[in-house]
Amino acid sequence: MQIFNWLFPAKGDDVRSTAKDRMRSMLTHDRLELPAGRLETLEEELMAVVGRYFELDKDTTHFDLQQYERRASLIANFRLLRSKC
Amino acid sequence: MSGRVIVITSGKGGVGKTTASANIGVALASTGVSVALVDMDIGLRNLDILMGLENRVVYNLVDVVEERCKLRQALVKDKKLPNLSLLPAAQTRDKSAVNAEQMKALCGELKSMYDFVLVDSPAGIEQGFQNAVAGADEAIVITTPEMSAVRDADRIIGLLEARKDEIKEYRLVLNRYRPTMVANNDMMSVDDVLEILSVKLLGVVPEDEDIIISTNKGEPISGTDNIRAGLAYRNIARRIRGEDVAIMDLESKNSTWINKIVSFFNPTVRV
Numbered sequence: 449m450q451i452f453n454w455l456f457p458a459k460g461d462d463v464r465s466t467a468k469d470r471m472r473s474m475l476t477h478d479r480l481e482l483p484a485g486r487l488e489t490l491e492e493e494l495m496a497v498v499g500r501y502f503e504l505d506k507d508t509t510h511f512d513l514q515q516y517e518r519r520a521s522l523i524a525n526f527r528l529l530r531s532k533c
Numbered sequence: 534m535s536g537r538v539i540v541i542t543s544g545k546g547g548v549g550k551t552t553a554s555a556n557i558g559v560a561l562a563s564t565g566v567s568v569a570l571v572d573m574d575i576g577l578r579n580l581d582i583l584m585g586l587e588n589r590v591v592y593n594l595v596d597v598v599e600e601r602c603k604l605r606q607a608l609v610k611d612k613k614l615p616n617l618s619l620l621p622a623a624q625t626r627d628k629s630a631v632n633a634e635q636m637k638a639l640c641g642e643l644k645s646m647y648d649f650v651l652v653d654s655p656a657g658i659e660q661g662f663q664n665a666v667a668g669a670d671e672a673i674v675i676t677t678p679e680m681s682a683v684r685d686a687d688r689i690i691g692l693l694e695a696r697k698d699e700i701k702e703y704r705l706v707l708n709r710y711r712p713t714m715v716a717n718n719d720m721m722s723v724d725d726v727l728e729i730l731s732v733k734l735l736g737v738v739p740e741d742e743d744i745i746i747s748t749n750k751g752e753p754i755s756g757t758d759n760i761r762a763g764l765a766y767r768n769i770a771r772r773i774r775g776e777d778v779a780i781m782d783l784e785s786k787n788s789t790w791i792n793k794i795v796s797f798f799n800p801t802v803r804v
Contacts, residue, residue: 461718462718463718463719463720464715464718464719464720464721464722464725465718467680467720467721467725468721468725468729470680471680471683471684471721471729472729474680474684475684475687475729475730478684478687478688479687479691515731517731518690518694518731
């Protein structure tokens with residue numbers, strides 16, 4: 449069985465993608481000098497502000513830092529259910 | 534004459550900066566241009582060993598800066614290539630023995646004498662690095678595809694970006710590349726690293742045991758034919774000179790099962 453695994457390696461365990469994802473997230477934080485957890489705090493605060501005006505679908509709200517050519521963008525996508533006023 | 538001063542740097546230690554400096558120096562000089570290699574790793578001199586010139590070092594960079602000798606007296610000529618010289622680092626001093634202004638003046642003098650001045654930077658981002666980049670017009674960032682090395686390379690790129698006015702261009706050399714591991718999805722690929730760092734590629738050097746052998750002999754591998762790492766360095770030199778040379782195909786041909794069987798019975802066969 450061992451020799452079979454060796455001849456036909458399983459493609460499931462993709463260390464390469466894991467490394468790439470970790471790397472991307474780490475460098476985004478490094479470049480902005482962003483401490484761990486800071487983004488989560490911002491997310492909570494923004495949710496609270498938007499939540500004063502709208503009822504939000506919290507499960508589908510999307511919050512992400514993306515990199516393009518060494519510059520970061522903050523992408524926040526709030527799914528609005530209805531206005532509060 | 535006004536040559537180009539290129540600093541070779543990495544952030545992380547042990548990724549092959551000094552080996553790359555020696556090899557790019559030899560490869561460039563082999564194309565006919567004059568080259569000065571400057572070892573800026575003051576206190577941890579190594580470039581002389583890789584060049585096989587350790588027995589010929591009389592004066593060093595700090596002697597020149599402190600005016601104990603003339604620049605020409607400190608330059609050690611290569612054994613094979615008369616148009617290649619080494620300015621060795623001091624072994625008994627530390628990074629604070631020179632400052633950025635002195636380095637700028639030294640690089641200015643060297644580039645009036647040579648077509649290319651390659652500065653081998655020490656690891657780290659402290660004064661040694663700051664001195665090494667002080668007189669540079671361009672930079673080569675060396676990394677391996679490992680996470681810690683890529684992270685440190687990113688830090689260096691950030692510092693080079695901040696010096697945009699002096700350092701006009703920087704490009705990446707991906708060292709110790711292992712195509713078989715990439716093919717098995719065990720390691721980041723060339724494209725992965727380039728995408729993450731958003732940087733231009735100067736070359737890819739495959740992992741090669743012959744590098745260790747060449748170091749032990751004191752003969753940089755780029756002077757040797759039939760070795761892939763040597764060819765990679767010669768291609769890098771041509772790209773530095775402005776030639777358009779395609780990145781060589783490193784995609785592993787060893788990952789198919791038939792080749793695995795062949796290499797199992799005879800590991801020396803490269804299919």
